[in-house]
Amino acid sequence: MVTTPLLRLVFVADLAGTFLFALQGALIAVRAGLDPVGMLVLAFSTALVGGLIRDVLIGALPPVAIKDWRLASTAFLAAALVYLFGSHALRLPMLPIIVLDAAALGLFAVAGTIKAHGAGVNGLAAALLGTVTGVGGGVVRDMLLARVPLILHSEIYATAAFAGAVLVVIGLRLRLPLALVALAGGTVCFVIRLLAVWQGWSLPKVPY
Amino acid sequence: MVTTPLLRLVFVADLAGTFLFALQGALIAVRAGLDPVGMLVLAFSTALVGGLIRDVLIGALPPVAIKDWRLASTAFLAAALVYLFGSHALRLPMLPIIVLDAAALGLFAVAGTIKAHGAGVNGLAAALLGTVTGVGGGVVRDMLLARVPLILHSEIYATAAFAGAVLVVIGLRLRLPLALVALAGGTVCFVIRLLAVWQGWSLPKVPY
């Protein structure tokens, strides 16, 4: 059974992940020369559009990113902080950002997979929608910047999210305890992502 | 109470706004070197995709842009006129276009906010979805052209729509008469937009 304190913990973690992804989106907006509207849009996109696409596709309308004002507010707060602290924000140290980002990726992928699975889609779709929850916002952000999304050509990022998502689907099918399944999936995503950054891994391309 | 003549007026205004936005989309398609298919797609996108996204997100499916054939037909008619009048259309005077565009923006933002609010989403979401109704089509049009959407980096445009949308939400919450609320919201959007163009305002960016 999912206990209330656990649910509250998940919600706080969700807000924290939203804040962190939004922070990155706003920073990227500044570097791209966008104005405050662009910062708000990129913060929202990066943090919330992955889950929004998932909710549209499973028919959970309106999406939670629309229904719960705390999510959008958190994203906009992150953009406002980047705006207020300006060039200081651009000098944030990389290492903690990468570590926190990997944690947020794992969290989003796991939570997205569990939600999609609960909506009754098949296992492959649940894992794909979990991955979309983690990486979809960044893809739309890059499309708004007229750039080929980073995850399509370099780094192990979507792959880490998908690995965690697959583990969650397997765990759910085996009816293992939810907390255990979530922890295992998130950890696998987190570890693969950090190992990939640390070792400079990337997927082998087809020679052309 | 909303009277039938008022509803009819709103519908006519909606068609007029659709026509004007579609005209702009088709003109931008010509300037970008697109063919007639591109003109139709950009006319449809500019005029109708903002409302279409709003309808998807509030679960009003199929979206009104799909359900009511008069909307798509109006957009395609605008594209056809641009095609027929070719280079003449490209020399349309700027000033009336800017004024009419500001009016259509106000209309779309207000109507979108009222519809989203009526679907039961929270106030922040209603204002955001109203803004999306006004500016979302232009964003998708710019994405189709592989350009960074104009509203993300310059001009006061989404800001004007959002200001009008917020006023509408406040008015609806205070249970003020709908016609008054709509008029006030649309006027605020219209005036802010025109003042911004006239004075060359733009939002202050974060120095980088």
Added chain:
Amino acid sequence: MVTTPLLRLVFVADLAGTFLFALQGALIAVRAGLDPVGMLVLAFSTALVGGLIRDVLIGALPPVAIKDWRLASTAFLAAALVYLFGSHALRLPMLPIIVLDAAALGLFAVAGTIKAHGAGVNGLAAALLGTVTGVGGGVVRDMLLARVPLILHSEIYATAAFAGAVLVVIGLRLRLPLALVALAGGTVCFVIRLLAVWQGWSLPKVPY
């Protein structure tokens, strides 16, 4: 009446079309320098996102591309084959690909129109959604590559799909036998597309 063997035939044809479109998406991903994740995403987009957009807009959620794991699996299989056969895959002969692509376009446009019409939208919307089923995936693929979608500026492609879709709508309205209507619509799309490639037709642009 639709017989079961006919339905099975349609399903097999659908999988074949999915496979072919996915193959093209994966090849384009390789040429664009994407990694395996990009190949999977472009294969899925090209083959399945058109129908996915249709399903979202008619409210058939989750979309069949999510609900039926065989569709996504077929798209990923095509990407895997391109990956395994690498540079050989890039030297596939053009002619059969163009012919098969035209056949798949007709199939998708016809099947999409019939499904949208069955969902109760008006005739114009059904034809547009059928066209989106055929060409929408390629549009999103091009947007992911930060390119202006090919169908917006050259070739007779969406036009062929729309012509076939319109014929299907007319046939359905006249209550002609479904198999006949589908065959006629698909053939018209197929023939127009091949004639256009063969003769180098394109739509006349507005001179600028």
